[in-house]
Amino acid sequence: MKYLFTSLVMLACMALCFAEPENPAIESPSPEAIVDIQIEAYNQGDIDAFVATFARDVKTYAHPNTLQISGVEDLKKVYAGFFNANPELHAEVTGKIIQGNFVIYHEFVTGVAGGEDFFATAIYEVLDGKIQNIWFVQ
Template identity: 40%
Template sequence: MKIVSIIFSVAMLFSTSAFAASTSSETVNNVTDIVDIQLKAYNNRDIEAFLATYHKDVEIHYFPEGLKYKGKDKLKEEYEMLFSRASYLNAAITHREIQGRFVVDTEEVTAKFLYQGKELENKFKAIATYEVEDGLIKRVLFLK
């Protein structure tokens, strides 16, 4: 029930009539493929492959704060910094829901960073909702 509430919230945030789009297996495969490629690039800290999965006008939202930033240039700046500081990144999908062009992933994230000569590990759970448009990720909403 919680995931239905999240999907409804996302639909309201990104309100379009296409939310009720078909969920045929072809649509699902195309929508999930780009998200899976993005996740693999994130885990490999491959900035070019990561950026290639996003629309040029991508929007990154955090709930409940709202829009954090917009555009691929800002996305590159944010993730280049993350990728350069992390000695290890891994996001593993523990649950996935698909509705039309929306993919809602529950992820277990592990990040390792060097801080004052010591490696620190941070583990957390995140819910990421991806809106895919024209084969690229157009919007992301993070719930932490």
């Protein structure tokens, strides 16, 4: 009886070792996927979905280091106005480079009210599943 009890305890311990965890780690989307979600929200003019892709302390720069926007609240204010003023706004990704947590997109932007279509290069830095920094090259 003693051996039966010991065997059952050992089997129970082994079962726990090989069991799937109750809360498996959820793999976060890739940096490219995060930026793609941001581009889609931009094209839809969906300010809430757009802002959700950014870190709270996001910074945007005119390349190389001219600070344009600092913080998600500033970003939301600027882009909400931009989306409202340009309902036909659309960015098409025409080229891309992915290197680690950096996503570099060459974009063709159309639908700027009263303006001309233009090409831009955006260098996105994604950390912990959020866009932390963007450098715009024009």
